[in-house]
Amino acid sequence: MFSEKETNADTSGSDTKFHVRSLPDGTEFQVSRHAIETCEVFRDMFACCDQGFESVGDNNESGSQEAVLDLDETEDTLATLFRLIQHPPAPPPMDNSEGTRPRFKSNTGAVIPFPVLPLMLHLADKYGLPETIVYSLQLHVQANASTNPLPVYAYATARNLPKIAAEASAHLLHPPLSSYTKEDIQVIPTVAAYHELLRLHEYRKSRLRDILLNEDIFPHGYGTCPVHKQWATQLWEQKRLFLATQIEAATDIAGEMHELASQLSPCPLCRKAFTAAVGMLQYKCRKVAMTVDYVPQDYWLGAI
Numbered sequence: 668m669f670s671e672k673e674t675n676a677d678t679s680g681s682d683t684k685f686h687v688r689s690l691p692d693g694t695e696f697q698v699s700r701h702a703i704e705t706c707e708v709f710r711d712m713f714a715c716c717d718q719g720f721e722s723v724g725d726n727n728e729s730g731s732q733e734a735v736l737d738l739d740e741t742e743d744t745l746a747t748l749f750r751l752i753q754h755p756p757a758p759p760p761m762d763n764s765e766g767t768r769p770r771f772k773s774n775t776g777a778v779i780p781f782p783v784l785p786l787m788l789h790l791a792d793k794y795g796l797p798e799t800i801v802y803s804l805q806l807h808v809q810a811n812a813s814t815n816p817l818p819v820y821a822y823a824t825a826r827n828l829p830k831i832a833a834e835a836s837a838h839l840l841h842p843p844l845s846s847y848t849k850e851d852i853q854v855i856p857t858v859a860a861y862h863e864l865l866r867l868h869e870y871r872k873s874r875l876r877d878i879l880l881n882e883d884i885f886p887h888g889y890g891t892c893p894v895h896k897q898w899a900t901q902l903w904e905q906k907r908l909f910l911a912t913q914i915e916a917a918t919d920i921a922g923e924m925h926e927l928a929s930q931l932s933p934c935p936l937c938r939k940a941f942t943a944a945v946g947m948l949q950y951k952c953r954k955v956a957m958t959v960d961y962v963p964q965d966y967w968l969g970a971i
Contacts, residue, residue: 686735687749692742695735702753707795712736747783748790751800758803759810768834768958771810779804781811785822805831813838817847817854824860832860833958836867840957841917844868863959868916870962874955876911879920882951884944892936899937902927903944921948 683700703709738745759778762770771778779787784807791801805828812819812835820835822828844852844865855861884903885891892899903924910923925945931937956962 687745688735688737689742689745690737690739694742694745696745696749698749699753703749705797706752709794744786744790747786748794751787751790751796755797755800756803756807758806768837769806769809771813773813778810779807781808781815781818784808784811788826809834817851820860820864821854821856824863825856829960833960836864836959837957839864840868840871841915843915863962866962866966867956867959870966871916871955871957872914872918875918875920875952876914878948878951878955879907879911879914879924882907882944882948885940886944890936890940890943892932892934892940895932895934895937899931899941902930903941919952921945921952924948 685698685700685703686695687698688695700713704713740748756779757777760772760775762772784804788801788804788808790796791804808819808822808828809831812831816835816838820832820839823832823835852861855864884899885896906924906927910918910920914920928941931941
């Protein structure tokens with residue numbers, strides 16, 4: 668919590684002291700006027716009504732009076748606001764900051780927990796905090812996508828943050844959407860946002876199934892083992908036909924097909940063909956859309 672003592676420490680001797688009082692709680696915060704003027708709302712307020720604040724202090728002592736602003740915010744809310752202003756959060760650490768999808772470093776303890784971020788972003792918007800703070804907070808929301816994908820997706824879609832929503836959707840491939848309870852899924856704010864997730868799941872299932880059913884162990888006779896061709900082809904065919912009926916959006920079909928390795932002959936020709944076929948499955952599956960923003964716009968569920 669942001670205490671009055673911490674706030675006082677940020678006020679330099681040359682900076683104007685300013686008091687903000689919580690109307691619900693009566694708690695006063697002494698803040699640096701210079702610091703809070705970085706916020707659009709406070710800056711405009713000072714510009715238009717600098718003389719309209721209540722003063723506190725000894726009226727008989729020149730220079731001892733300090734202005735007081737009453738705000739209809741709780742003590743905790745004001746503490747959060749002033750911490751954001753005077754100690755702006757750094758962006759979460761990333762492994763790659765240049766990619767289209769940032770890769771955040773996990774287990775660093777430097778990511779702000781998601782439950783407190785909606786309030787912080789609300790305050791940033793309400794009081795016009797600098798864009799650098801807003802951007803940093805949004806990155807922290809995105810960094811929470813891997814651990815809290817559904818609430819992050821719901822939050823991002825409700826506030827038109829498509830990049831964050833897309834990142835969260837990549838972590839919502841498993842479990843299947845049908846496994847969520849009605850209460851869980853109701854956090855998604857609109858039918859359109861749910862539909863985008865459904866399109867992603869169904870598109871991936873359709874594409875993964877097509878890739879699987881069109882990948883042979885000996886494509887066009889290439890690398891055929893004349894001794895074990897029939898046995899290897901039968902194993903591959905049985906496995907993929909069964910797997911095709913079980914595919915979900917997050918199914919690793921290359922990994923599933925690789926389980927056949929223990930049943931194949933140790934024949935070098937069979938092993939080479941098998942390794943090539945599984946590798947091709949891996950390559951093709953990596954190219955299938957993993958986020959809602961990469962599902963083709965002309966893809967519709969009716970095309971399944």
